[in-house]
Ligand SMILES: Nc1ncnc2c1ncn2[C@@H]1O[C@H](COP(=O)(O)OP(=O)(O)OP(=O)(O)O)[C@@H](O)[C@H]1O
């Protein structure tokens with residue numbers, strides 16, 4: 367009978383698709399970027415005696431922490447097939463707001479709340495325009511990029527803020543110091559990465575974010591509150607940018623309205639290099655710190671190799687394009 | 702008392718009149734075959750009953766209770782499950798994730814609720830086994846054959862114990878063996894007193910499992926009769942318009 371053959375063929379086809387845990391890890395982009403980081407690290411250790419010094423490692427990890435934190439938020443947005451171009455400007459805005467509140471003599475608690483509140487509000491505006499008015503994420507957040515920077519300029523009156531009131535020391539400790547030899551922003555990144563990993567794997571919200579990226583219409587028909595989830599990803603992304611700004615201002619010990627200028631490029635590049643697909647439906651929590659780490663490593667390597675810093679953005683752009691190309695080649699191999 | 706009755710359902714999309722004044726009833730334990738040419742309005746009618754969009758005019762009754770669905774979840778709450786013609790699956794998720802989409806199984810750990818992957822995999826595996834499909838719960842839908850996708854979409858309707866199951870061309874793109882399984886499923890649903898509407902272009906399917914057949918032509922219902930009072934030839938004539946109405 368043909369019936370037997372059918373069952374056999376079906377199971378053979380299915381059998382080929384069964385992956386072991388290791389195989390499925392090896393298939394992900396973050397894994398290969400991680401390999402690239404290791405290779406680059408080994409090469410740098412051999413050619414430069416400065417690279418592996420504690421001082422240099424400390425700087426590298428702290429620098430990438432800020433981008434990593436923002437990239438985590440960006441994974442959620444990109445997973446829904448969206449984009450948020452306003453994160454850099456939002457850093458400027460939330461940094462200035464934090465500075466102004468603390469300069470006025472309010473404590474760090476209120477400074478933090480003002481920072482995150484501003485971020486949430488901006489994310490909410492982005493999200494509502496995108497989810498409910500169905501505007502293109504690119505356009506909405508591009509507009510917000512201009513508006514948020516402009517508001518930061520107006521609020522700051524184009525002046526630098528470097529006095530942060532009674533909690534100045536604590537504020538600068540949080541952003542600039544370290545615990546157990548590891549910079550505080552790196553701790554924040556580590557904890558947030560673990561949280562995002564858990565949320566993507568174990569929460570319904572995470573599941574829904576991926577479902578929306580995979581097939582928005584199907585998600586809607588399945589009864590998922592698509593609009594609310596989309597609003598929430600923009601709020602989450604903005605909160606991450608606000609948090610990065612809060613830490614960064616503490617590290618610098620000062621803030622101008624130029625904080626975070628052009629960072630959106632690096633953040634999006636880190637997210638995409640970390641395996642997020644701009645078409646939606648694919649993103650990795652671990653990809654955010656890994657993508658950010660690769661970019662910082664490239665920057666640091668250029669620096670140590672004595673190559674002009676003006677080349678930096680060239681390599682950021684190059685790696686962004688290479689990452690997308692790699693993704694496309696792998697996709698072609700799959701189908 | 703019919704479990705579902707539609708009265709004067711009309712639907713327009715801008716200038717397109719997709720449905721005009723359609724009446725339809727469905728009894729418990731009955732399977733109704735809904736047939737018609739491409740664009741006749743079959744999917745539109747199913748989507749209205751499933752709560753995707755409201756009718757422009759007309760009313761829906763469930764056991765003589767008037768109902769209004771503003772979203773698919775409303776219809777689901779009233780015991781209506783649907784297999785969409787385009788299946789409505791997320792390619793980037795596993796088969797089990799798709800089966801449970803929007804009604805994920807969770808476990809509780811103190812105040813924290815988290816997805817119970819194992820339970821969803823196990824239940825999905827049971828459902829696929831019941832459908833005699835070789836679909837693996839952990840496989841991504843992206844990598845699946847047409848028949849496996851269909852099994853995922855059909856498995857979705859088996860999560861609850863619905864009163865009414867709507868199937869919009871569930872046997873398109875699947876193997877002979879799997880068609881037989883779907884038809885068996887429909888028979889089992891009937892035996893357990895469920896009501897089924899089967900939208901299909903396949904005459905043998907409709908005539909083998911359905912008790913009644915209704916024909917839509919350009920948005921109008923032109924026939925509605927027991928299968929033993931009609932024939933594939935007559936239904937074909939009704940679909941094409943060679944026979945005006947019956
Ligand atoms: N969302 C929509 N917007 C505009 N027009 C639509 C929409 N959905 C359906 N239509 C139109 O309504 C008519 C009926 O379509 P429907 O999908 O119900 O046909 P069908 O009988 O299911 O056909 P098929 O056998 O090809 O699936 C068609 O003319 C179609 O173009």
Ligand SMILES: [Mg+2]
Nearest residue numbers: 743744745786
């Ligand atoms: Mg149809």
